[in-house]
Amino acid sequence: MKKRDIKHLGNDIAKKQAELKKYLVKDFPRLVANDALQTFDDSWDKQGFTDEKGTFKSWEERKKNDGSKSDSNRGTLIGKGSGILRRSLEAKSITTNKVVIGTPVKYAQAHNEGAEIEQTISITPKMRKFAWAKFYETKKPSWRGLALTKKKEINRTLTIPKRQFMGNSKPLTDKIRKRLDTKMNKLFE
Structure with a gap:
């Protein structure tokens, strides 16, 4: 110091x-x-x-x-x-x-x-085609359900x-x- x-x-x-x-x-x-x-x-x-x-x-x-x-x-x-x-x-x-x-x-x-984010997704013909392809690839019924749905759009919640x-x-x-x-x-x- x-x-x-x-x-x-x-x-x-x-x-x-x-x-x-x-x-x-x-x-x-x-x-x-x-x-x-x-x-x-x-x-x-x-x-x-x-x-x-x-x-x-x-x-x-x-x-x-x-x-x-x-x-x-x-x-x-x-x-x-x-x-x-x-x-x-x-x-x-x-x-x-x-x-x-x-x-x-x-x-x-x-x-x-x-966060939880509400989304509205429009179901397009391209999306249906993709869903069919995923169904044939994976055999998961959820993909078939998406491909055949009569809905025009889907509401879902995205959780981050x-x-x-x-x-x-x-x-x-x-x-x-x-x-x-x-x-x-x-x-x-």
Whole structure:
């Protein structure tokens, strides 16, 4: 620890205070935004999210349309690798009081929070032809039923399970606290 002359203590404290204020106003919010973006991006690598209590919740595995499990080498939200949702995360607003991370992708909230979406599907001649082909291939009566239905459209509910990738997170809070503690310790050595 440096020796300080008591005569200059007031000036030293004022300088440290000004330096800390500059850090908290200018640098700290930007660094917090970067930490948040990195933490949320890590959700894709981990295929899950750690909440504010520190509990890791892994994403529910994808299913194929027939209900069987998806290929094990495919990611849950990554699909075939478009990565649109993952790459869309951005700092929407950075102020001294608040950092807002978001995405312009419309379906992000449905994946992050889970959703049930009502759909109306028109049954076209092309769809009937496809249903017959699937029936002959699989021999499942449901395909035959679709091919022969008199309905012009079908109403169904699409359930998207919660696969949280952003929100309040203990690792993020810990990272932010550590960053601030490190700066304070360095500043007031």
